[in-house]
Amino acid sequence: MCAKRPLSDLRGAEPRVEEAISRAVDGLNDITVEGRQIEPEWQGPLPSVDNLRLIVEQLKAIVFPDFLDQLRGCRSMTDARLMVSVDRLYRLLSEEICKCMAARGGQSQEGIVCCGNDKALALVERLPEIKRLLYTDVQAIFDNDPATTDYGEIILSYPVVEAMVHYRLAHQLVLLDVPVLPRILTELAHSRTGIDINPGARIGEYFAIDHGTGVVIGQTCIIGNHVTIYQGVTLGAKNFTLDDNGRPVDVPRHPILEDNVTVYANSTILGRVTIGHDTVIGGNVWLTESVAPYSRVLQPPYTSSNRISTISPSK
Helix, strand or coil, rough: CCCCCCCCHCCCHHHHHHHHHHHHHHHHHCCCCCCCCCCCCCCCCCHHHHHHHHHHHHHHHHCCCHCCCCCCCCHHHHHHHHHHHHHHHHHHHHHHHHHHHHHHHCCCHHHHHHHHHHHHHHHHHHHHHHHHHHHHHHHHHHHCCCCCCHHHHHHHHHHHHHHHHHHHHHHHHHCCCCCCHHHHHHHHHHHHCCCCCCCCCEEEEEEEEECCCCCCCCCCCCEEECCCCCCCEEEEEECCCCCCCCCCCCCCCCCCCCCCCEEECCCEEECCCEEECCCCCCCCCCEEECCCCCCCCCCCCCCCCCCCCCCCCCC
């Protein structure tokens, strides 16, 4: 049993400690992939996750001021406060976008700043549309959940609202060709809510996720209007197309859900298949083929021929 030693005695106390540390450092520096170090593309500052969290909180206060603005009672100051909030959002976004644009290279510092400012300004101009879409999502949740009669309860507590705020912002950044930031934003929501939506997915208005835990929506998914999905649903890829170097190719590989589709809990839909409008997919369904409009896809009913065999516990 090793005796405890004061911290003051540990710094450089034994040659074998220094040798072990030196060997560990050498070994860490030798780790390579295909014979080379994995180098970050960034030559300047990395994106700030803390700033991205601030951006999302700022966006939520802008979109839902009656619920999330602490001074919401001061009606005479509403417009002035909104202008200050939007200005702060613009400046935070511009700073983070510039960091990501710098990683692409090919531009001067002046060009990077100009590009970042332009993209942040374009996002600001899309804020009314982001708000409109988020309000349709809240309405869809309200209309599909008999457990609530209060919009405030939905906005303040439902994980799908948190996930959709991140997604709606991130998707607009994808459309503006901003790298890296969209994925960070949706993964922040993923870690907080258990809802994994790739920012490249295209999701229409009045989109509802009930409960939400374990939902996965892939990058090339296309989801229409008035679609509802439940917890544990996966809209994923069946397989990948590989290039000559064995790398996956970014091609459409996720499902298309047309308008008025409902997918119940723990169902999995894989591949570039189309689920026709006004279709219901029951719970625990595994689906890899397209489905016509107005369909009902359910598990087969329980019968004695397909019952699950069980083993009696030992006595």
